[in-house]
Amino acid sequence: DGGITQSPKYLFRKEGQNVTLSCEQNLNHDAMYWYRQDPGQGLRLIYYSQIVNDFQKGDIAEGYSVSREKKESFPLTVTSAQKNPTAFYLCASTPRPGGGSGANVLTFGAGSRLTVL
Amino acid sequence: AQSVTQLDSQVPVFEEAPVELRCNYSSSVSVYLFWYVQYPNQGLQLLLKYLSGSTLVKGINGFEAEFNKSQTSFHLRKPSVHISDTAEYFCAVSAPHNNAGNMLTFGGGTRLMVKP
Numbered sequence: 001d002g003g004i005t006q007s008p009k010y011l012f013r014k015e016g017q018n019v020t021l022s023c024e025q026n027l028n029h030d031a032m033y034w035y036r037q038d039p040g041q042g043l044r045l046i047y048y049s050q051i052v053n054d055f056q057k058g059d060i061a062e063g064y065s066v067s068r069e070k071k072e073s074f075p076l077t078v079t080s081a082q083k084n085p086t087a088f089y090l091c092a093s094t095p096r097p098g099g100g101s102g103a104n105v106l107t108f109g110a111g112s113r114l115t116v117l
Numbered sequence: 118a119q120s121v122t123q124l125d126s127q128v129p130v131f132e133e134a135p136v137e138l139r140c141n142y143s144s145s146v147s148v149y150l151f152w153y154v155q156y157p158n159q160g161l162q163l164l165l166k167y168l169s170g171s172t173l174v175k176g177i178n179g180f181e182a183e184f185n186k187s188q189t190s191f192h193l194r195k196p197s198v199h200i201s202d203t204a205e206y207f208c209a210v211s212a213p214h215n216n217a218g219n220m221l222t223f224g225g226g227t228r229l230m231v232k233p
């Protein structure tokens with residue numbers, strides 16, 4: 001079955017370390033997204049990518065970096081510059097960017113929970 | 118720009134009772150509206166969506182929502198809840214012709230707690 005795989009599911013990090021969260025999809029979707037979820041704040045967009053080798057900052061990009069070298073993969077690096085990285089991170093995808101009734105429906109991975117010790 | 122407000126952070130309800138989860142949005146353009154559900158430590162799943170047409174939208178698991186343009190609302194309802202409906206519910210909005218991609222703006226979420 002097609003879907004989005006995020007790994008690891010749980011991750012612990014010491015302060016000052018960079019960590020990379022993996023996101024892989026086999027849906028043949030063009031667009032991919034990273035969201036951060038904190039209690040009571042809903043989901044906030046970190047980065048998104050509409051096509052390979054291109055990505056854009058979302059609302060809270062500071063302290064994060066991404067790459068999109070392959071259509072299937074959109075890894076997120078949480079750098080030491082992110083002051084409060086403890087959160088639940090969700091990766092998502094949509095079939096194609098820009099309009100269309102199906103294009104706006106996000107498919108989500110199961111998430112990665114990052115805890116800073 | 119658009120925004121979404123979910124008026125209740127938590128909604129406790131007894132099993133088999135009806136429930137309504139409230140969602141209001143603001144936008145200067147026409148929008149698409151969504152409800153997603155999140156079970157503990159999982160990603161979000163689409164419950165239902167409003168794109169156009171009938172303002173009453175039926176989704177999975179017996180949920181439905183009604184789009185009210187004059188009140189800018191998209192409240193989610195279920196006539197009789199089950200213990201298994203305990204989860205967090207997110208309302209979201211996007212602009213159909215947003216050249217920046219299919220950006221969804223999410224509300225803060227409502228935790229539905231169904232009690233036996």
